Amino acid sequence: MSVFHLSKAQYSYPDGTRAVEGIDLAVEPGRFYGIVGPNGSGKSTLLDLLLGYKEPSSGRVLFRDKPLSSWRRRDLAREIALVPQEFALTFPFSVEEIVFMGRYPHIPRFGAPGPEDREVVRRIMESIGIAPYGDRSITELSGGEKQRAVVARALAQETNVLLLDEATSSLDVKHGLQLMHLVRQRQARHGATVVSVFHDLNQALRFCDELVFLKQGCLVRCGPVSEVATEETLERVFEVRAKSYLETSLGCLQAVFWTEGEETLGADA
Amino acid sequence: MPSLWGKAALHQIVLAVALLSLIAVSTGMGYIEIPVRTVLQALWGKMFGLESMLSRIEDLHLVTIFEVRLPRILTAAAVGAGLGLSGAVFQGILLNPLADPYTLGVSAGAAFGASTALLFVPALLGPYTVFIFAFAGAVLTLFAVISLSSSAGGMSSNNLILSGVIVTAILSAGISFCKYLAQERVSVIVFWLLGSLASSTWLEVGLVFSVVGLGFGVCLYFARALNIICLGGRTASTLGISPQRTRLVLLVTASLVAAVCVAVSGIIGFVGLLVPHMMRGLTGPDHMKLLPVSLLCGGLLLLGADTLTRAVLPQEVPIGVLTSLLGGPFFCYVFRKRQMAL
Numbered sequence: 001m002s003v004f005h006l007s008k009a010q011y012s013y014p015d016g017t018r019a020v021e022g023i024d025l026a027v028e029p030g031r032f033y034g035i036v037g038p039n040g041s042g043k044s045t046l047l048d049l050l051l052g053y054k055e056p057s058s059g060r061v062l063f064r065d066k067p068l069s070s071w072r073r074r075d076l077a078r079e080i081a082l083v084p085q086e087f088a089l090t091f092p093f094s095v096e097e098i099v100f101m102g103r104y105p106h107i108p109r110f111g112a113p114g115p116e117d118r119e120v121v122r123r124i125m126e127s128i129g130i131a132p133y134g135d136r137s138i139t140e141l142s143g144g145e146k147q148r149a150v151v152a153r154a155l156a157q158e159t160n161v162l163l164l165d166e167a168t169s170s171l172d173v174k175h176g177l178q179l180m181h182l183v184r185q186r187q188a189r190h191g192a193t194v195v196s197v198f199h200d201l202n203q204a205l206r207f208c209d210e211l212v213f214l215k216q217g218c219l220v221r222c223g224p225v226s227e228v229a230t231e232e233t234l235e236r237v238f239e240v241r242a243k244s245y246l247e248t249s250l251g252c253l254q255a256v257f258w259t260e261g262e263e264t265l266g267a268d269a
Numbered sequence: 270m271p272s273l274w275g276k277a278a279l280h281q282i283v284l285a286v287a288l289l290s291l292i293a294v295s296t297g298m299g300y301i302e303i304p305v306r307t308v309l310q311a312l313w314g315k316m317f318g319l320e321s322m323l324s325r326i327e328d329l330h331l332v333t334i335f336e337v338r339l340p341r342i343l344t345a346a347a348v349g350a351g352l353g354l355s356g357a358v359f360q361g362i363l364l365n366p367l368a369d370p371y372t373l374g375v376s377a378g379a380a381f382g383a384s385t386a387l388l389f390v391p392a393l394l395g396p397y398t399v400f401i402f403a404f405a406g407a408v409l410t411l412f413a414v415i416s417l418s419s420s421a422g423g424m425s426s427n428n429l430i431l432s433g434v435i436v437t438a439i440l441s442a443g444i445s446f447c448k449y450l451a452q453e454r455v456s457v458i459v460f461w462l463l464g465s466l467a468s469s470t471w472l473e474v475g476l477v478f479s480v481v482g483l484g485f486g487v488c489l490y491f492a493r494a495l496n497i498i499c500l501g502g503r504t505a506s507t508l509g510i511s512p513q514r515t516r517l518v519l520l521v522t523a524s525l526v527a528a529v530c531v532a533v534s535g536i537i538g539f540v541g542l543l544v545p546h547m548m549r550g551l552t553g554p555d556h557m558k559l560l561p562v563s564l565l566c567g568g569l570l571l572l573g574a575d576t577l578t579r580a581v582l583p584q585e586v587p588i589g590v591l592t593s594l595l596g597g598p599f600f601c602y603v604f605r606k607r608q609m610a611l
Contacts, residue, residue: 053506077509084504090364091499091554101497105509109490157508 001065002026003161003193004050008059011045019045020217023059029160032187033195034204034225037214038238043197046214047165050195051082077105081154083183085166087146092137095130095149096121102156121156128152128182144175151179155186162186164196168203176200180207205229205244205253213237229253277558280551284565291572292346296338298580303330311335344469344533345575345588346568347477349540351530353567354481355523356541357548357559358488361495362516362523363426366549369542370527373414373433373520375407377440379531382406384447384458391457399461400473400532407528410436415520424516464535464589466575473533484526485564491519492556499554537589539596540571546603 004027011019020042027033027050035043048054049061052068061068063079071079081102103117113121125131128148133141138149147167154162162183168176184207187194198204204211211228213220215237221228234242240257247254293312297303307326311334314322323331355370363372371377386393386402394401414436418428444462448455488495494515497505502512527541544567545559552558571588574595578586586594 048503051503051507053503073506073511074509077507080507082504082507084501087500089499090366091361091549093496093499093554097496097553097555098500101500101508104493104497107493163507 003029003064005062005065006049006059009049009056009061010058011049011054012057018217020049020214023219025212025219025222027193027195029193030191031193031209032184032207033210033212034208035195035197035212035214036201036204041214042217043214044165047163047195047197050163051080052076074105077157079159080161080163081157081159083151083154083162083164083167085169087150089138092139094135095138095141096125096134098138098149099125099152099156102153105157120158124152124155128155143170144172147171147175147179151182161193164194166197166199169199176203202254205255206250225253229255277552281561281565284562284569288346288565288569288572291569291576292342295342295572295576295580296334298576299338301329301333303333308334340469340471340474341466341575341579342572343474344477345466345572347474347481348466348530348534348537349571350564350568351477351481351484351526352537352541352571353544353563354485354488354560355527357545357556357563358495358519358523359541360545361499361556362519363430364499365426365430366546367542368430370523371536371541372430373524374410374437374440375524375527376531376536377437377444378410379403379407379528380462380536381440381443381447383461384444387457387461388447388451388454403532404528407531408525410440411521411524411528415517424513460587461535463587464537466534466588469533477529477533480529481526484522485560487522488519488560489557491515492560495519495556535589537571538593539600540567540592543596543600544570
């Protein structure tokens, strides 16, 4: 049974502009999916359709064989968690308070967090390395620390599906890699299904099992990284010259890009 | 946080005891001094129907306590509590620490309703005409602001604040026009706008207490959801919350609380802005802890200010003027302190 099943999914803005159209996609359990494509190709909209945050204008989005819209919000929150791209907070919640918010779908309406919730929060904060500054305000943290708290909040939901929206784009190289390793570890250990929008294609090539290429709201190609990340696909989707190669030190595909003009300049030099 | 729940409970207990003590002390203060012991005996006797205890107290004191002072004192405490509560909720929903119960134009709506009543039909619906018009004005303004912001592409924080500013500007022009038409009767409108608790009745006490109490229950029920809404609508929806519905319920509840407060007492500024600010410094931003202490501190602050103007100052200053006079400089102090801490 697929985790998500999209058939002819389309989403249009109120003014009629189509953000994504005709998407047919099956997301299989326990796999790490990367959604890639140029700016404005509909990556975040596709993620919003998977989240149930946006309803398709036409077509269907099924989650575990049931239309997403027929799921109760609270039940869905125990199944799917999101790590957003940006995280701006007006009020200085502490790191621990933020992580506790991930337990919201598990706490009864009139109840307080129980010992089990506290144990989950403690374990996750320790495993992510944010336990030492649990009392500090999130507004005082650096970008890397803040994003770890956000990931911890999503993990505290204890869901089988984790969605990431360019979760590393505001981080430096080191913190970005650390975060992706953390997610990958989680996926490997718990058999979680991960769908992530990537800004950095090389990061997607390195960490994903499957890639979904989008261009102008349409799905161009989708499948295992080694099969679909061809030079022809990269050039078609990103409209640049591309070369992909096996990076032996990492054991994964990587890619370099250049424009037509650059090639000539290189030859001149 | 669970480990800090004991501390939060302590804050609430201290504030509740302080508020109850101030109610007792304030009841004794005024032109006719009544010892606190007598006040407590009178309250005890009345609460438990102990006629023998009440018979030992002078009639003048009993009348002063139950007919003159307590309605005003309890109204002051309940209005302050309502303003503190709705201020905290507004700041949370609008993600703006500078929001207050009047940000969405509730006060301008109430003021316009009251001005219209005072000018054209001061006795149409008996002694409560101004109250009813003020409340209706506040509620109609709220729905106008919500519908304007929804039609402008969703009830986002910016849309709501902007809609509030637009509607307030239009209503302010209406209030000015009422004042212009009132000519020599303009003082009636001006005095209402300055705010007063002087003529409070037991009916008003009951009304404000029940609305504030009910509003508190609803807001506390949604307090945890309100925390999560602070993370942004998209994240909130992945945590099992409908951000639009939660925002609407809290907005309507907090506005109705503010509307009743303003209809009873006129426009009392700074309590709804200042109290949540001060309390956030004490409890942090968690609304489960912030809402109860904002409620209690609001009551404490407004009752304190009203007692000051009623029983301490040589001449009574309108309560709205006094809260702004005290609140303005204090807010400057809080603001400066925070800037320096950053």
